[in-house]
Amino acid sequence: MIQISKHIQLKHIQNSDFESLFKLMKEIYSYTYSHFWKDKGDWYINSQYSKENLLKDLSEKKSDYYFIIYKTEIVGNFRIIWDEKLKGCTKENQVKLHRVYLNPKTHRKGIGKKLISWLEKKALEKGYQIIWLDVMDAQPQAYKFYKKLGYKYFSHELLTYNLLYNKVRKMSQFYKLLNN
Ligand SMILES: CC(C)(COP(=O)(O)OP(=O)(O)OC[C@H]1O[C@@H](n2cnc3c(N)ncnc32)[C@H](O)[C@@H]1OP(=O)(O)O)[C@@H](O)C(=O)NCCC(=O)NCCS
Numbered sequence: 001m002i003q004i005s006k007h008i009q010l011k012h013i014q015n016s017d018f019e020s021l022f023k024l025m026k027e028i029y030s031y032t033y034s035h036f037w038k039d040k041g042d043w044y045i046n047s048q049y050s051k052e053n054l055l056k057d058l059s060e061k062k063s064d065y066y067f068i069i070y071k072t073e074i075v076g077n078f079r080i081i082w083d084e085k086l087k088g089c090t091k092e093n094q095v096k097l098h099r100v101y102l103n104p105k106t107h108r109k110g111i112g113k114k115l116i117s118w119l120e121k122k123a124l125e126k127g128y129q130i131i132w133l134d135v136m137d138a139q140p141q142a143y144k145f146y147k148k149l150g151y152k153y154f155s156h157e158l159l160t161y162n163l164l165y166n167k168v169r170k171m172s173q174f175y176k177l178l179n180n
Contacts (some may be wrong), residue, residue: 091177
């Protein structure tokens with residue numbers, strides 16, 4: 001267990017956590033992103049959070065995958081991929097923030113900010129120079145969150161999933177340099 005602040009902890013996700021992770025993400029993802037999808041996001045959740053995919057995610061040696069615990073309750077997930085390169089970026093020592101999802105009932109309490117600030121400190125200590133992530137442009141909450149924390153636009157792509165509505169296909173890559 002990693003203590004981030006008085007009320008926030010990170011707990012490593014294990015292979016056996018498949019069902020609780022799936023249930024958690026079905027609730028969180030659906031609430032935030034179901035309107036992006038023609039099937040309300042069922043296909044995406046079922047594939048991203050399938051048992052098979054969780055085992056694959058957990059088997060990646062260079063990643064850390066956590067449940068976020070607020071007070072005593074699991075309220076989200078947080079995944080980091082160390083040494084993951086952002087296409088077109090020549091900086092050495094890059095970290096990707098792959099996932100940060102919080103239950104809506106815990107939004108706007110400063111939890112996301114504390115997690116990112118913990119990651120930035122950790123990454124800096126380990127000698128990383130840059131953190132980057134993907135963010136959907138049509139998700140203003142996340143977009144504004146990263147902007148507020150000093151992340152900047154680097155590039156974007158249009159996702160090609162058939163079930164995604166055209167107007168929400170744009171996904172941007174944001175980054176932050178850690179040594180200034
Ligand atoms: C995006 C997310 C991680 C932010 O976490 P959070 O704990 O709610 O954010 P914080 O309370 O730490 O907010 C920090 C700052 O970000 C900005 N911000 C956060 N949510 C915002 C919103 N809904 N609208 C505008 N600004 C927002 C604010 O400036 C805020 O500071 P303030 O509250 O002092 O004004 C969280 O909302 C979430 O999990 N959303 C759903 C999943 C998701 O989209 N994840 C990102 C995938 S890339």
